[in-house]
Amino acid sequence: MPFQINLVPGINFEKLAFRKKLFLWATTTGKVIIVVTELFVLLTFVYRFSLDKNIKEIAEAVDKKANFIENNLQFVDEYNKIQDKVYLITQIKKDLYNHFTPINKIQSIAPVGISILRFDSQKNYLILYAETKGTLQFSSFLETLMNSSEVKRIHLTSADFVKEENLFKFSLELNY
Amino acid sequence: MESPFLTRLKKQEEYQKKAYLMGAVTVWALVFFGIFVIRPSLITATALQSKLWYYKKLDKSLEEKQNAINKAKNDYKEIGDKISKVNARIPDKRNEAEFVKEISFIATKSKVSIATLETEISTKPQKGLYIYLVAEGEKLDLFNFIENIQKGERLIDISDLTLLIKENKESELRIKSFIYYL
Numbered sequence: 001m002p003f004q005i006n007l008v009p010g011i012n013f014e015k016l017a018f019r020k021k022l023f024l025w026a027t028t029t030g031k032v033i034i035v036v037t038e039l040f041v042l043l044t045f046v047y048r049f050s051l052d053k054n055i056k057e058i059a060e061a062v063d064k065k066a067n068f069i070e071n072n073l074q075f076v077d078e079y080n081k082i083q084d085k086v087y088l089i090t091q092i093k094k095d096l097y098n099h100f101t102p103i104n105k106i107q108s109i110a111p112v113g114i115s116i117l118r119f120d121s122q123k124n125y126l127i128l129y130a131e132t133k134g135t136l137q138f139s140s141f142l143e144t145l146m147n148s149s150e151v152k153r154i155h156l157t158s159a160d161f162v163k164e165e166n167l168f169k170f171s172l173e174l175n176y
Numbered sequence: 177m178e179s180p181f182l183t184r185l186k187k188q189e190e191y192q193k194k195a196y197l198m199g200a201v202t203v204w205a206l207v208f209f210g211i212f213v214i215r216p217s218l219i220t221a222t223a224l225q226s227k228l229w230y231y232k233k234l235d236k237s238l239e240e241k242q243n244a245i246n247k248a249k250n251d252y253k254e255i256g257d258k259i260s261k262v263n264a265r266i267p268d269k270r271n272e273a274e275f276v277k278e279i280s281f282i283a284t285k286s287k288v289s290i291a292t293l294e295t296e297i298s299t300k301p302q303k304g305l306y307i308y309l310v311a312e313g314e315k316l317d318l319f320n321f322i323e324n325i326q327k328g329e330r331l332i333d334i335s336d337l338t339l340l341i342k343e344n345k346e347s348e349l350r351i352k353s354f355i356y357y358l
Contacts, residue, residue: 044217051224065238
């Protein structure tokens with residue numbers, strides 16, 4: 001058996017006072033925990049500084065942009081109004097009906113002898129009241145209307161022959 | 177003299193006690209530091225991080241809005257001359273007086289006379305005025321009048337139109353229409 005000398009006296013843990021036990025812990029496992037905790041706190045501290053700096057910078061940028069937007073609120077309102085108007089004009093123009101064109105066209109295609117007395121024009125349809133002395137003119141007028149590509153439907157709403165006046169009065173409803 | 181077995185047993189017991197105590201103190205230390213040191217630090221860091229994310233999101237949306245305003249300003253400059261036309265087509269206010277003036281001008285230009293001109297404020301959600309107009313004149317002049325009011329500055333939506341044609345007399349034109357304002 002080799003000869004051994006132990007200069008450090010053996011520690012009997014059970015016999016140590018609580019304070020010494022705690023000291024023993026603090027110099028072993030506790031040391032690691034405390035150092036790790038300190039490191040964590042330190043890192044958080046540094047991270048917090050970096051976050052604070054970023055937040056400050058971004059808050060300044062946000063303030064600047066908010067001020068810019070606030071200063072331009074009047075312009076934005078004006079611009080939005082113009083946009084709404086342009087949109088409304090576009091929508092209205094889609095439904096806008098040109099009463100003049102069909103009336104003018106019917107006037108121009110009506111043969112001599114047909115007297116148009118009245119036009120009632122609404123969107124997409126037109127009622128015309130007319131009179132003629134001869135049925136030939138009426139049939140010719142009707143034929144021209146039937147051959148027109150724009151007229152989708154012709155409805156003879158009334159036809160009245162007055163013998164005393166020798167007049168054939170009629171009304172037509174034209175759908176476009 | 178103690179037996180070696182008893183000595184070993186005592187040493188093991190002592191070692192166990194030491195390990196339990198060390199373990200207990202370690203757990204306590206971890207809980208203590210966790211609650212009083214790590215948790216507040218984490219809460220602060222998380223709160224700041226959330227704040228930063230919020231600001232970044234806000235900054236992004238404000239940036240988009242700022243860019244949109246700048247783009248709108250450029251567009252506005254480009255279409256500057258057309259804006260007055262848009263405002264004339266649909267003005268901000270009712271401007272009946274202006275409209276009557278314009279209609280009278282068109283009537284004079286088309287050689288027709290206005291017999292009646294009535295306005296009625298719309299009860300629809302769409303802001304506007306109903307216009308009931310009766311004009312008299314020669315047939316062809318009335319045709320010109322219809323054409324000219326449709327080409328006028330203010331947008332006019334004619335819904336009903338009646339034209340009474342009288343040969344060798346003044347014909348009559350009745351119009352029901354709607355003008356807008358916004």
